[in-house]
Amino acid sequence: MINYRIKSVGGYSERIGELVSMLEHTRAVTLKEIKGLTQKDLDYPTDEGSNSIGALLMHIASIEFVHQVITFEERDINKVEFLKWQAALELGQQARHTIKLNQLDFYLNELALIRERTLSQLKSYNDDWLFEERQWDNGVKHNCYYLWFHVLEDEISHRGQIRIIKRRLLQNNQ
Known part of the structure; x- marks a missing residue:
C-alpha cells in the first residue's frame, strides 16, 4: 500500500x-503505474520520434545512477559508465533502437538495484551533507539536496509521459 505521508x-x-x-513514495507510484505491462506495451512508440515506456524506465534508473x-x-561518470548508460541518459533514436525486447522484470530489477545502492549509501550521510556547497567545472553551484530533488522530479516527469503512452496504448487496443 502506498503511504501518502512524508515522514522521516x-x-x-x-x-x-x-x-x-x-x-x-515516488517509486511506489511509478511501480503501480507500470504493473502488468507486457514487453509489447513497454516497447510501444506513440510515434516514430517518441520514447517507449521501457526507455523511460531505463532513463529513470540512469539518472539515479549518475x-x-x-x-x-x-x-x-567515466567513459565506461557513460557507454553503458548513454542510450538511457540521452533517450531519442539510440534508445529506440537499443532499449527494447525486455520483459517488465528486467526494468524492475534495474530500478531495484540502483535504488538499493541509493538507500544503502544514504545511511552513511547526515543532513549537513545535503546542504554541502559544491561547484561544477562551469562554476555553477549546487548541493546534494538539489541533486536528489532532481532525481525525484525527473522520475515524476517521466511517469507523466508513461501515463500518456498508456492512454495511447488503450486507445489503440480498443
Missing part, C-alpha cells in the same frame, strides 16, 4: 529520512 524513515538522519520517504556517482563519489 528510520535508520537515516532526519532530513535524509524525509528524502528517502519521498524517493520511496546522481549516485556525483553525490556519493564526488565525480562525474
